[in-house]
Amino acid sequence: MTYPIAEFCADLGDVPHATDAMTIRKKSRDQFAVSPLLRQSLAGRVADVVASPRSKDDVLTIIKAAVKHRIPLTARGGGTANYGQSVPLQGGILLDMTGLSGIVSINEGNVRALSGTCMADIDVAAREKGWEMRIHPSTRSVSSIAGFVAGGSGGMGSCQWGMLRDRGNITAMEVVSVEAEPRFVELRGRDVELVHHAYGTNAIITEVEMPTTPAWTWKEVIVAFPEFLVASRFGVQLASEPAITKKLISLQEWPVARLMTALGDIVPDGHTMVNCMIAAPTMDAFKGLVDDFGGSIVHESLEGQGFYGAPIYEFAYGHGLRQxxxxxxxxxGLQGMFPAQDLLPTIERVHAAWGGTAPLRMEVFLSQGEVVTMGSPGIVYENEAQMAAIVAKLQSFGVKVANSHTTGVREVGIKQFDDRDAVFKRSMDPHKLLNPGKLDFDDIPASDSRSSLPTQGWSFRKAG
Incomplete structure (x- = not known):
């Protein structure tokens, strides 16, 4: 599709923007290349222009020009998403929000920041006042706060505090509509769910407020277990221990420790490793739990000071796959949610089904106050039919699989919808300009960027 880009740029005034091929190619990508299916389906998808607001006024100028010329807008933060959330499927404007950055306020128990503020910078500012973020992604050094809440579902701290969707983990958001006269809207309470994990398809986020917790000195610990199932029982029990303060519980069956070459030979041959982050004052209790399960601590260091050259959380979640x-x-891999009900038996059934031929990788965390795990057997990719068969097999064991190899919000299957979502989308984006192709409530054909894996998506208990 051809858009009037020259006319759009003329309406921007002094708002920074770029139309050179190198900038457009760089900004039109995120980390979708971790998926072999998305590498194929998103090849060649690029914007026509990159606009880089420095202020909310710049954001308004860009929106008004986009609406005037009916050009799609796709917002981007640090570009760390794994599903192509910020890839512009229909070209148009790539809205690089990283210039809209800075701390708005740090108060007792919460921090508010402009949308493009780097998560690492927020933690530095919060720690100066004795606080830290409850939850952050494995990509903390690059990820923006709005990118995290718009594209993520959880991360470091979720084993203590739950998923981002759990009540209280996102306090508030300021968002702006995409119409001729844009409106700023403050979302609080359950209304933040409307924009969380919606990939910027229904509003442009300008500010985010999230809860903090008193800052801890964190220890990175690698624990080795001869048996995966013992390691999994340890991980589930650790997540159930309220008095052991933790930020990460990541299970990696052999030979994942060797595939992550930065770890060298620290983990003995044949052993499952459990990578943890534990608050220093609770280390004695943690070590007692390790002893109870017959594990061995093979490495311990302060956060970010391990011999492997990066924080231990960069060996977990999606970052672990990149390693x-x-x-x-x-x-x-796949994003299989192993539900709290029948959790350990489900893990045992899946482990038995693959019989050590494909190592299991799992993150242990809380969802709606209960311990769950997320992960799958490791997959050496052959073709989509192979992936579909693995999805079907996992789901036959009761695992709820989200599709991390597609770009549509509903097709991925993590965000939950109710009657409010369509009303909000139509109110905030009446011209359907926001990240088109990823969320539409009308009866239209699915985008050809979406895979056909037979995933059922994640499910959560309804309140009441």
Whole structure:
């Protein structure tokens, strides 16, 4: 589709923007290349222009020009998403929000920041006042706060505080509509769910407020277990221990420790590793739990000071897959939610089904106050039919699989919808300009960027 880009740029005044091929190519990508399916379906999808607001006034100028010329807008933060959330499927304007950054306020128990503020910078500012973020992504050094809440579902701290969707983990958001006269709207309470994990398809986020917790000195610990199932029982029990303060519980079955080459040979052959972050004052209790389950601590260091050259959380969640792909480029995985009900038996059934032929990777965290795990067997990718068969097999064991190899909000299957969502989308984006192709409530054909994996998506208990 051809858009009047020259006319749009003329209406921007002094708002920074770029139309050179190198900038457009760089800003039109995120980390979707971790998926072999998205590498194919998103190839060649690029914007026509990159606009980089420095202020809310700049945001308004860009929106008004986009609406005037009916050009799609796709917002981007640090570009760390794994599903192509910020890839412009229909070209148009790539809205680089990283210039809209800065701390708005730090108060007792919460921090508010402009949307493009880097998560690491927020933590530095909060720690100066004795606080830290409850939850942050494995990509903290690059991810923006709005990118995290718009594209993420949880991360470091979720084993203590739950998922982002759990009540109280996102306090408020300021968003702006995309119409001729844009409106700023403050969302609080359950209304933040409307924009959380919606990939910027229904509003442009300008500010985010999130809760903080008293800052801790964190220890990175790698624990080795001879048996995966013992390691999984340990991880589930650790998540259930309220008095052991933790930020990460990440299970990696052998030989994942060797595939993550930065870890060297610290984990003994044949052992499952459990990577943890534990608050220093609770280390004695943690070590007692390790002893109870027959594990061995093979490494302990302060946060970010391990011999492996990066914080331990960069070996977990989606970042962990990137570590593996450095030595095994065809390796991939699925986002299977192992539900709290029948959790350990489900893990045992899945483990038995693959019989050690595909190592399990799992993150342990809380969802709606209960311990769950998220992960799958490791997959050396062959084709989509192979992936579909693994999805079907996992779901036959009761695992709820989200589709991390597609770009549509509903097709991924993590965000939950109710009657408010369509009303909000139509109110805030009446011209359907926001990140088109990823969320539409009208009866239209699915975008050809979406895979056909037979995933059922994640499910959560309804309140009441």
């Amino acid at each position: 593996i792909q450095k030595s095994q480029p065809t390796y991939t």
